[in-house]
Amino acid sequence: MENGMPELTQARVKELFDYDPDTGVVTRKITVAYNARKGSVITSINDQGYLRVGIDGKGNRLHRIIWLWVYGCFPIEVDHGKSI
Numbered sequence: 001m002e003n004g005m006p007e008l009t010q011a012r013v014k015e016l017f018d019y020d021p022d023t024g025v026v027t028r029k030i031t032v033a034y035n036a037r038k039g040s041v042i043t044s045i046n047d048q049g050y051l052r053v054g055i056d057g058k059g060n061r062l063h064r065i066i067w068l069w070v071y072g073c074f075p076i077e078v079d080h081g082k083s084i
Contacts, residue, residue: 008055010072016055017042019069026053026062 018027026042036054042062046052051062067075 008058008060008068010068012055013065013069017053017065017069019066021070024066026066 016029016032018029019025020027028036028038028040028042031037042051042053044052046059046061052059053062053065054060055065064074067073
């Protein structure tokens, strides 16, 4: 728990978003604000060029949220150029 907020979990992410691993597209499953409506695709980009999404009042880089969605934990580091 950080700053009184519960830790973000895979269950919470899956409650909020759908992820298509074939396209990489993340869409909202529920409406949480006037500008964050059910069915909308996450397209917001931060100053460093990363896709980002707000969850429960906190900004997150989308690639980390996808990792959590798939693997159930946050990565220590994501190497976008390395294939497994």
